Amino acid sequence: MTTSFFHPALIMIIGACLLPFFRDPFRKPFLVLVPLLTFINVLYLSMHPGTYGVLPFLDWDLTFGRVDNYSMLFGFIMALMAIIGTIYGLHVNNVWHHVAAWFYVAGSLGVIYCGDFLVLFLFWEMMAFASTFLIWFNKEEGSLAAGYRYLLVHTFGGVLLLLGFVLRYQALGDLSFVHMGEESTQMYTWLILAGLMLNAAVPPLHSWLPDAYSKATAAGAVFMCAFTTKTAVYTLVRGFAGFEILIVLGVVMAIYGIVYAIMENDIRRLLGWEIVSQVGYMAAGVGIGTALAINGACAHAFAHILYKGLLFMGAGAIIHATGVSKFTGLGGLYKKMPNTMIFMIIGGISVSAFPFFSGFVTKSMIIAASFSEHYLVVAFLLTLVSAGTFLVAGLRLPYLLFFSENRCSETTFAKAEDPPWNMQAAMIIASFFCLLIGSYLPFLYDMLPHAEVAFHPYGTYHLSETLQILAFTALAFYFFHKKIGPEAVISLDLDWFYRKGGLLFLWLAKYPIQIADNAWGAAYRVVGLNSLMTTAKFWSWFDWHGIDGVVDGSARCVRAFGRRIATVLQRGQIQMTIYYTATFAAVILIAYVWL
Amino acid sequence: MIVQFIDYLRNRLKGLSYFFFGGIAAVVIWSLTVDLHHAHTWAEKFIPAFWGGFGLVSAIVLIFFSRWLGKSGIKTREDYYDN
Numbered sequence: 286m287t288t289s290f291f292h293p294a295l296i297m298i299i300g301a302c303l304l305p306f307f308r309d310p311f312r313k314p315f316l317v318l319v320p321l322l323t324f325i326n327v328l329y330l331s332m333h334p335g336t337y338g339v340l341p342f343l344d345w346d347l348t349f350g351r352v353d354n355y356s357m358l359f360g361f362i363m364a365l366m367a368i369i370g371t372i373y374g375l376h377v378n379n380v381w382h383h384v385a386a387w388f389y390v391a392g393s394l395g396v397i398y399c400g401d402f403l404v405l406f407l408f409w410e411m412m413a414f415a416s417t418f419l420i421w422f423n424k425e426e427g428s429l430a431a432g433y434r435y436l437l438v439h440t441f442g443g444v445l446l447l448l449g450f451v452l453r454y455q456a457l458g459d460l461s462f463v464h465m466g467e468e469s470t471q472m473y474t475w476l477i478l479a480g481l482m483l484n485a486a487v488p489p490l491h492s493w494l495p496d497a498y499s500k501a502t503a504a505g506a507v508f509m510c511a512f513t514t515k516t517a518v519y520t521l522v523r524g525f526a527g528f529e530i531l532i533v534l535g536v537v538m539a540i541y542g543i544v545y546a547i548m549e550n551d552i553r554r555l556l557g558w559e560i561v562s563q564v565g566y567m568a569a570g571v572g573i574g575t576a577l578a579i580n581g582a583c584a585h586a587f588a589h590i591l592y593k594g595l596l597f598m599g600a601g602a603i604i605h606a607t608g609v610s611k612f613t614g615l616g617g618l619y620k621k622m623p624n625t626m627i628f629m630i631i632g633g634i635s636v637s638a639f640p641f642f643s644g645f646v647t648k649s650m651i652i653a654a655s656f657s658e659h660y661l662v663v664a665f666l667l668t669l670v671s672a673g674t675f676l677v678a679g680l681r682l683p684y685l686l687f688f689s690e691n692r693c694s695e696t697t698f699a700k701a702e703d704p705p706w707n708m709q710a711a712m713i714i715a716s717f718f719c720l721l722i723g724s725y726l727p728f729l730y731d732m733l734p735h736a737e738v739a740f741h742p743y744g745t746y747h748l749s750e751t752l753q754i755l756a757f758t759a760l761a762f763y764f765f766h767k768k769i770g771p772e773a774v775i776s777l778d779l780d781w782f783y784r785k786g787g788l789l790f791l792w793l794a795k796y797p798i799q800i801a802d803n804a805w806g807a808a809y810r811v812v813g814l815n816s817l818m819t820t821a822k823f824w825s826w827f828d829w830h831g832i833d834g835v836v837d838g839s840a841r842c843v844r845a846f847g848r849r850i851a852t853v854l855q856r857g858q859i860q861m862t863i864y865y866t867a868t869f870a871a872v873i874l875i876a877y878v879w880l
Numbered sequence: 881m882i883v884q885f886i887d888y889l890r891n892r893l894k895g896l897s898y899f900f901f902g903g904i905a906a907v908v909i910w911s912l913t914v915d916l917h918h919a920h921t922w923a924e925k926f927i928p929a930f931w932g933g934f935g936l937v938s939a940i941v942l943i944f945f946s947r948w949l950g951k952s953g954i955k956t957r958e959d960y961y962d963n
Contacts, residue, residue, distance in 0.1 A: 547946040548955060623882035656920040664920070665934075672938035688886075746918040749911045754935035756907045761939035763900070768943050774955040784961055 290337035290350050292398065293330070293364060294408070296323045297391035301384045313375055316383060320371050323394070324364040331357040336400060345460055348400025354734035355583070359397045359519045361732065362587045363390065365718070366511045366594055373598055373711035374504030382422050386508045388415035393512040397519055401460040402450040402477075405520070409446065409484075412513060413439035419505025420497055431500035434783070438483070438493040446480030449473045465524050478525055484517035486561050487534050487568055488541055492780035495545070495557030499610070503601030506553055507711075510597045511590045514560055518567045518586045527574030532655075535572055536666050539565030543673035547681070547769050548776045550611050552600040556593065559678055562670060563589050563636065569667065570651040573658055576735035581650030584729055588643035588722050592635035595715040596678065599629035602704040602712075603686065607697045612771035617691030621701035626687045628712040633683055635719040637675035638751060643722035644674075645751065646729070646742045653740065672758045676769075679755075680762045685771055692771070908932055 300319030307315045330352045338349030352360075367390040374383065392415060395408030413436065420432035452473035454460055465474050483490040494514070498506050525531060542562025549555040563585070570582030602625045603618065604610050619626050631642070638644035648671060655664040691698065703709065722729045730740070833840040889896055908929045916925050924930045 543942065544946050544949060547942060548950045619886050620883055623886075627882065661921065668931075668934065669938040669942070672935045673942045676939050676942060744918055745914050746916065749907075749914040750931045752907045753911055753929060753932035754938075756904045757932045757935035758939040759900070760904060761936055761943065763897075765940065765943050768947055772950075772955065773958055774950075775958050775960060776950065776954050777956055777960070 290330075291326060292338055292349055292395070293323045293326045293360065294391040294394040294398070296326055297367070297387045297394065301387035301391070304384055304387070305380050312380075316371055316375060317368070319387070320364065320367040320390070323390075324368055327357075327360045327364040327394075331361065338398075339400075342403075345401070345403065347404050348461075349395070349404055350398050351400035352398065354736075355519065355523060356397050358583055358587060358732045358734065359515070360394060362590050363393050363397060363512065363516075366390075366508075366590050369591075369594060369711045369714050370504070370508045370511065372714070373507050373601070373708050375707040376705050377502075377504050379422060381418070382502065382505065385415045385418035385422070386505065389419065389508055389512060391415075393516045396516050399462060401462050402453070403460055405462055406443070406447060406450060410443055412516065413443060416505075416509055416513060419509060420501045422505060423500060423502040425500065428500040431497055434780070435493055435497040438490075438783075442480050442483035442490070444480075445476050445483065449476030449478075449480060452476065462520075462523065464526060465528075467528050478528070481517050481520050481524070482534070485514050485521060485564055485568060486517075486538070487531075487564075488538050488561075489779050491538065491541075491561050492778045494561055495549075495554040495778075496780055498557040498560075498597075499551050499553040501553075503605045507594055507597045507601060510556070510560060510593050514564050515586045515590055518564060518571070518582065521568065521571045522579060522582055526571055526579055529572055531568045531572030532660065532663055533572070535565045535567070535569030536663055537565070538562065538568060539667060539670040540673075541565075543670050543677060545776055545778065546677045547673070550613055550771055550774060552603065552610050552612065552615075552682070552686070553597065555677065555682065556596050556600060559596075559636070559674065560589075560593060562674065563593070565670070566648060566651050566667060569663060570654065573651075573654050573660065573663075575654055575658060576738045577657065577740065578651060578654035580733040580735050580738055580740070581647065581654055584647040584650055584733055585644075587729060587732075588635070588647040588719070591715050591718045591722070592632045592643055595628060595632035595712060595719060596636070596682075598708065598712050598715065599625050599632060602708055603701070605704055605708070607693070607701050609693070609697050611773070612685040613692060613773045614697060615686055615693055616689045616771075617687070617693065617698075618701055619687040621698065622687075622703050624703045624709060625712075626683065628709075628716055629686070630679075630683050631716045631719055633679040635723070637679035637755065638671055639679075639723075639755065640743075640748060640751060641720065641723045643719045643729075645723050646726060647722070649742050649747060649751075650740055668754065672754050675755055675758045676762055680759065680766070681769055684762075684766065689770075904932075 296319060300315075300322075304312070304315065304319075330350075334352045334354075334357070336348060336351050340347045340349065367387075370386065370390075371383070374386065377383065389412055392408045392410075392412030395411065396405055399405045399408060417432050417436045417439075420428055420435055450460070450473075452471075456471065456473065465477070479490070483493075486494040498509050501509050521531065539562050542558045542560070542565060546555050546558035546562065549558055567582040567585050567589075570578040570585065572578075600610075603615065603622065606622065607615070609615055635642040635644050638648050652664050652667050652671075655661075655667065693701065726742075829840065911929045911932065919925045927933065
């Protein structure tokens with residue numbers, strides 16, 4: 286039986302193209318309908334695994350629809366998050382914001398279902414480009430620059446990836462997106478790994494994340510926190526499972542992220558740092574590479590999208606209401622935003638791995654896998670970070686926002702209120718799933734790629750272990766919370782090199798390079814140009830009168846034909862010229878493909 | 881309703897902290913009775929409330945390491961990147 290295949294990304298793309306034509310009161314229903322249809326399509330595909338959408342292009346077969354255990358799981362969560370994110374952003378009037386968000390989701394879904402590197406690259410770049418607009422649409426000061434930095438960094442990542450694909454194709458003649466095999470690594474393997482790691486925010490390629498996510502729009506950041514890094518985790522799971530370097534980098538990023546999160550003063554930068562930290566668990570899981578570890582990495586990515594989305598939604602609600610994003614200008618908000626407080630606490634205790642919440646049943650899988658593979662140092666360090674996660678997201682974040690002394694200005698406090706119904710509805714849905722994953726295990730565990738591996742998180746030993754860690758972390762916070770209070774500072778990170786390096790380059794271009802260029806230009810005009818022109822004039826005269834005149838006069842014919850073409854085709858209208866050029870290119874292309 | 885409940889708790893911080901310490905004590909006592917069959921290393925078997933101590937030390941190490949790192953020059957003024 287053949288199954289009809291319609292790519293989920295295509296639904297989002299068509300929806301995005303049609304959206305500008307919808308006006309209220311039809312726009313809001315349409316906004317909900319399109320991600321819902323995409324989600325239903327993903328569910329339908331999950332019932333029919335297989336390979337679809339294979340299109341021949343030049344010498345290659347491009348695979349758009351590889352539906353298997355991995356893509357089903359990630360497709361499911363991305364489509365679900367598209368619904369939640371769109372509901373959260375329903376109040377946004379800027380239609381292009383929704384269009385950008387949907388193209389971004391389409392890019393992610395395209396990467397998830399693709400079967401070869403060419404399609405992967407196409408959708409990868411679509412993600413990078415579309416998501417940049419979610420930063421640019423924020424009118425806050427610094428967003429434009431942050432958007433450019435984000436785009437430049439991702440363009441660099443894209444170039445690494447493309448180089449890797451091309452070199453690999455040259456070496457193997459193969460474009461298929463399969464596991465790379467650690468035993469036969471080449472230059473291209475590392476280039477592809479670096480390109481993917483950049484999107485997963487693995488140090489030293491991570492600084493773009495807190496930088497960009499803290500400058501995106503409130504609704505845009507909710508999309509961004511879900512799609513880029515977790516799509517990258519998906520590609521790492523597929524291509525680089527068992528690469529031990531990822532264990533080391535994963536642990537480094539888990540610690541790095543949490544240390545910076547403890548120092549952070551901006552809500553969304555703190556959450557961004559915590560993404561770096563949590564993706565560290567996933568990277569370590571991918572590096573360990575056993576069935577349990579891969580299940581853990583996938584499950585943790587799944588849970589992470591929901592609780593981190595929830596936290597970003599809460600942060601967005603605060604910024605939406607008050608316009609303030611720094612802890613130094615907030616505090617004591619439980620009186621004004623009690624519902625937001627409840628949602629953020631649910632997100633916080635989910636990421637902190639409280640029993641019955643999502644993090645508890647996913648994070649432990651990765652730690653258990655490191656213990657069972659005898660990576661004891663890794664396991665202990667990841668447990669240390671899980672104490673740090675509770676410290677940051679479960680204690681510091683809600684404490685500084687809702688319970689500590691009121692540091693708001695009078696206008697900020699007056700403006701603070703729970704967000705509109707649609708934002709709250711999105712947070713209710715995300716909270717529900719955080720609880721569902723942690724309380725009803727088959728929901729997530731039955732979707733995991735390695736169904737043969739059994740894992741039981743609710744043993745008494747694991748419960749006792751978790752409760753001890755949580756209780757004593759809370760004790761440390763009780764005594765030392767003043768040591769990690771808010772401070773009106775920023776923390777320098779590796780982006781210093783390109784932010785300050787960029788200024789240095791600008792200075793170099795402006796002064797020494799410009800001066801040298803001017804001097805060279807002047808010298809060239811005086812010395813070189815005159816003699817060159819005289820010689821050239823002579824040879825031109827000789828060629829025209831001597832050679833062409835003697836042989837067959839073809840140059841004169843070409844000139845006459847060229848003049849005729851110029852009067853007919855080139856009338857100085859750029860659009861006509863482009864039209865002729867594009868038509869010509871299309872004719873050549875069709876001739877090449879079909880003849 | 882939520883606001884009243886939190887105000888109610890904030891007015892009884894002393895009682896709340898006793899409840900908190902009581903909870904920690906209960907967790908420790910429970911940890912002593914739990915079957916250690918699933919422990920991963922010898923330390924967990926022989927050190928009572930091992931994970932409690934580990935959590936406490938982890939949190940303290942992270943708090944003070946972050947403070948030290950911040951003071952070592954990582955933290956700087958907010959307009960550092962402004963031209």
